Amino acid sequence: MKIGIPAESRQGETRVAATPETVKKLVAAKHQVVVQSGAGVSASVTDDAYVAAGATIGGAADAFGAEMVLKVRAPSAEERTLMKSGAVVVGMLNPFDAENTAAMAAHGLTAFALEAAPRISRAQSLDVLSSQANIAGYKAVMLAANTYQRFMPMLMTAAGTVKAARVLIMGVGVAGLQAIATAKRLGAVIEASDVRPPVKEQVESLGAKFIDVPFETDEEREIAKGSGGYARPMPEAWMKRQAALVHERAKQADIIITTALIPGRKAPTLISEETVKAMKPGSVIVDMAVEQGGNCPLSELGKTVTKYGVHIIGEANLPALVAADASALYSRNLLDFMKLIVDKDGALAINREDEIVAATMLCSGGEVLRK
Known part of the structure; x- marks a missing residue:
C-alpha cells in the first residue's frame, strides 16, 4: 500500500505523523512510504533521514495522493482536494x-479519529x-517555571533561604499527573484537585497533597466517578464549593496549571476573575484548556497576558513545543492503530466489528458514521 506523510499546514503545528523509526517498520511491512519534503524539519527530522529509512520524498500532491494518509491534524479544504476519493486518512x-467530518465524507474519504478510541487496555x-x-503536562510546568520570576525549589544560601514555589494543579488526568511529577522534580510544593476521588491515591503517590471537596449527595458521588476515564460535568452546588476552596488555595499559590476538559464541551471555569485578582503579584497560570474555551476567563488563545499582576499563559498546542518526542510517540500510536486496519499482507482490511475501529471511524463511502 502507498502511505503518504504530508507536512502539517495548521499554524503552529510542528509535529509529523511518521518518524524514521516508524517509516522503517512500514517499509519492512512492504508498504511504499512517500514523505512530503520538509515534513519533519520542525520535529528535527531531515528528508535524508526519511530516505535512509526507506521512504521516498515528494511534494504535497504525492503525499496526499496516497491510498492511506497519516496526519497529525485533520486535512484542510485545500488538502482534501489533493486526496483521492476512497483514500483512508488517520490522525x-x-x-x-461535525462540519469537518461531513466534508471528509462528501469527498469520499474513510477517516479515523484516534482521539475517539475507547479507554480500554487493548x-x-x-x-x-x-x-x-503526557508531553503537554511536562511542558506546562517548564513554561510556568520560565515565566515565574523566582526559584522553584527551596534554596539555602549564604544570602538567606529562598522558599519553594507553591504549585496548584487543577485536573489530574494524564497531563495533570505529569505536571505534578515534573514540578516535584523541580522542587516545588504541590497541591492538586480533581472531581474524581480515585485519583487521590495517584496524586499522593507523586508527592502532592490532594484537595478534597466533600460530596454532599449520592448523585455528586456517582457523577464524580466519571465516564470512560473522563470527568463528567459536576452539579452546580459542588462546583460552588470547589470554587470557594480553589479560591483560598489560589491565593497561596505561585503557579497554577489547569488541565480540566470535558470531551465535546466547553472547558469548565476553574479560576475566576475574582480569584485572579486575589492571587499574588508575579504568580503564573498555565491554562491548558485554552483551545476549548479555557479554565480561566482571562486566558487568551495563543498569548501570554498579564492581568491584575498575574501572568496567564494561553499556549494552545503544548505538545508541538516538544515536537521531536511528541512526533515519536504519536507516530508509534499510529503504527499500532494500523495493525487493526491492515492485514499481514499489507492490504487494507477494515473490521467494523472491532470496537476500537468502530469507535474511531468517522466516515466511509460518503456516509458519516459518527453523529
Missing part, C-alpha cells in the same frame, strides 16, 4: 467537528490523547 481529526498503545497529554 487526530477532532470527532466533535487501546493503550494507540492512545494519542495520553501520549500527547
Whole structure:
C-alpha cells in the first residue's frame, strides 16, 4: 500500500505523523512510504533521514495522493482536494467537528479519529490523547517555571533561604499527573484537585497533597466517578464549593496549571476573575484548556497576558513545543492503530466489528458514521 506523510499546514503545528523509526517498520511491512519534503524539519527530522529509512520524498500532491494518509491534524479544504476519493486518512481529526467530518465524507474519504478510541487496555498503545497529554503536562510546568520570576525549589544560601514555589494543579488526568511529577522534580510544593476521588491515591503517590471537596449527595458521588476515564460535568452546588476552596488555595499559590476538559464541551471555569485578582503579584497560570474555551476567563488563545499582576499563559498546542518526542510517540500510536486496519499482507482490511475501529471511524463511502 502507498502511505503518504504530508507536512502539517495548521499554524503552529510542528509535529509529523511518521518518524524514521516508524517509516522503517512500514517499509519492512512492504508498504511504499512517500514523505512530503520538509515534513519533519520542525520535529528535527531531515528528508535524508526519511530516505535512509526507506521512504521516498515528494511534494504535497504525492503525499496526499496516497491510498492511506497519516496526519497529525485533520486535512484542510485545500488538502482534501489533493486526496483521492476512497483514500483512508488517520490522525487526530477532532470527532466533535461535525462540519469537518461531513466534508471528509462528501469527498469520499474513510477517516479515523484516534482521539475517539475507547479507554480500554487493548487501546493503550494507540492512545494519542495520553501520549500527547503526557508531553503537554511536562511542558506546562517548564513554561510556568520560565515565566515565574523566582526559584522553584527551596534554596539555602549564604544570602538567606529562598522558599519553594507553591504549585496548584487543577485536573489530574494524564497531563495533570505529569505536571505534578515534573514540578516535584523541580522542587516545588504541590497541591492538586480533581472531581474524581480515585485519583487521590495517584496524586499522593507523586508527592502532592490532594484537595478534597466533600460530596454532599449520592448523585455528586456517582457523577464524580466519571465516564470512560473522563470527568463528567459536576452539579452546580459542588462546583460552588470547589470554587470557594480553589479560591483560598489560589491565593497561596505561585503557579497554577489547569488541565480540566470535558470531551465535546466547553472547558469548565476553574479560576475566576475574582480569584485572579486575589492571587499574588508575579504568580503564573498555565491554562491548558485554552483551545476549548479555557479554565480561566482571562486566558487568551495563543498569548501570554498579564492581568491584575498575574501572568496567564494561553499556549494552545503544548505538545508541538516538544515536537521531536511528541512526533515519536504519536507516530508509534499510529503504527499500532494500523495493525487493526491492515492485514499481514499489507492490504487494507477494515473490521467494523472491532470496537476500537468502530469507535474511531468517522466516515466511509460518503456516509458519516459518527453523529
